[in-house]
Amino acid sequence: MSESLLTVESLVAGYHGSRVIDDVSFSVGPGEGLGVVGANGAGKSTLLRTISGLVAPASGRILLEGRDITRLSPDRIARAGVLHVPEGRRVFSGLTVHENLRTGTIAGAARAGSSADPYDAVLDLFPRLRERLNQQAQTMSGGEQQMLAIARALMGRPSVLLVDEPAMGLAPVVVKRVAEHLRTIREHWGVALVVAEQSANNVDGIVGGHQLLVDGRLREVDSGGSDRANLLAAYRAAGAD
Numbered sequence: 001m002s003e004s005l006l007t008v009e010s011l012v013a014g015y016h017g018s019r020v021i022d023d024v025s026f027s028v029g030p031g032e033g034l035g036v037v038g039a040n041g042a043g044k045s046t047l048l049r050t051i052s053g054l055v056a057p058a059s060g061r062i063l064l065e066g067r068d069i070t071r072l073s074p075d076r077i078a079r080a081g082v083l084h085v086p087e088g089r090r091v092f093s094g095l096t097v098h099e100n101l102r103t104g105t106i107a108g109a110a111r112a113g114s115s116a117d118p119y120d121a122v123l124d125l126f127p128r129l130r131e132r133l134n135q136q137a138q139t140m141s142g143g144e145q146q147m148l149a150i151a152r153a154l155m156g157r158p159s160v161l162l163v164d165e166p167a168m169g170l171a172p173v174v175v176k177r178v179a180e181h182l183r184t185i186r187e188h189w190g191v192a193l194v195v196a197e198q199s200a201n202n203v204d205g206i207v208g209g210h211q212l213l214v215d216g217r218l219r220e221v222d223s224g225g226s227d228r229a230n231l232l233a234a235y236r237a238a239g240a241d
């Protein structure tokens with residue numbers, strides 16, 4: 001891969017002494033993507049939560065443009081440019097689309113060197129949200145709420161976006177639309193994208209083929225070999241649309 005934006009080195013993390021993330025290393029550059037693929041409970045969310053500072057790692061390092069962010073608080077990691085769209089699209093249900101987007105501005109405004117307001121660019125990317133600016137989030141469809149959750153994160157001007165199971169609970173046609181938006185964010189906005197999904201099929205088009213496969217313990221990306229081929233075949237079968 002080219003110049004690295006996010007680098008994860010020998011990361012070990014879990015809960016109460018358990019090793020959910022077991023010696024994981026990878027790197028993602030600007031405009032590149034990584035799919036984190038695995039079954040329920042395999043550790044995908046734990047990996048994303050560790051990168052965004054919500055779970056403290058037992059060992060290993062997380063670097064952003066070469067700077068060690070491993071022990072920073074979640075808000076400082078967000079302000080540094082790593083934003084997390086958690087599983088279950090947690091938008092503020094009682095706030096309007098406009099208000100939800102403005103909550104996302106806060107982290108971005110605090111970033112050094114950021115001046116341009118991304119509001120219009122974000123709404124250009126999600127015209128459906130522009131049509132619904134004054135609508136309460138809770139009245140929108142699951143797909144629209146997922147787009148709002150992604151759009152809100154973009155308001156924070158991420159250089160790295162961590163997206164946890166964006167396809168969950170959505171109809172296949174909506175999954176496709178969300179995937180197209182994420183690919184645009186990676187390819188045209190130059191954001192480094194890490195996307196967790198249960199199905200390899202759901203992330204292939206978004207991330208451009210780089211996958212970290214999970215089977216209870218995370219493995220290194222592009223490790224090659226028959227283990228990897230077997231796992232990939234299993235996940236493709238599991239997620240076959």
Ligand code: ATP
Nearest residue numbers: 015020038039040041042043044045046047087198
């Ligand atoms: P899902 O598809 O369900 O989100 P996942 O691959 O994201 O699955 P994780 O949520 O990271 O998996 O969970 C990995 C393991 O860690 C599971 O065994 C889970 O029970 C455990 N775990 C997750 N969160 C906690 C927690 N807060 N405390 C203790 N154990 C946890």
